[in-house]
Amino acid sequence: EPEVTQTPSHQVTQMGQEVILRCVPISNHLYFYWYRQILGQKVEFLVSFYNNEISEKSEIFDDQFSVERPDGSNFTLKIRSTKLEDSAMYFCASRLETQYFGPGTRLLVL
Amino acid sequence: AQSVAQPEDQVNVAEGNPLTVKCTYSVSGNPYLFWYVQYPNRGLQFLLKYITGDNLVKGSYGFEAEFNKSQTSFHLKKPSALVSDSALYFCAVSRGTGGGNKLTFGTGTQLKVEL
DSSP: OOOOEEEEEEEETTTTOOOEEEEEEETTEEEEEEEEOTTSSSSEEEEEEEEEEEEOOTTTTTTEEEEEOOOOHHHSEEESOGGGGOOOEEEEEESSSSSEEEOOEEEEEO | OEEOOOOOOOOETTTTOOOEEEEEOOSSOEEOOOOOEEEEOOEEEEEEEEEESSSSSGGGGEEEEETTTTTTTTEESSOOGGGGEEEEEEEEEEOOOSTTTOOEEEEOOOEEEEE
């Protein structure tokens, strides 16, 4: 059964550094998403992406964040200058009709 | 704006007994409703969804959910709980398949099934 995959599973970085989180969506899916889950809190929407452009973004998704689908298979989330409060589990999702989620990347900013 | 409420942080049930995990929602227009389950250190796993049609929807692992428009609820149920059902359950809503179709999640309900 096809799955959404994400790399790395864990990432530790220093405050102010750039990080890139990678996702490989399910191959025939057309819509792509990033969500995050701060420890002990609910899952929050960050951004949706369709037809090579952002279709919707939340207030969390400020200028420090960007998304890209560089090669038709990968879908990336870049955080330009990480802050302590960016520490969270980041989930990628893709869909035709139903969103399927990847296993997540746990990001720790020190 | 769309929102989801899961009023119970934790639900405890004995194995073999029926379980219910509650969810109410608020959204403009017709809701698309979902249940996901999260096992420790794992991603969100899709269980079932309501889009239109029959108010009782059946999903994976014997779970079902009933859409009640007048009560704006979408409670998750299972006739006979298993210890392996113990996990964190999230209810989610979206406005439909148009546009970005973002999911808004509830805070989650920890289900604990005991022998």
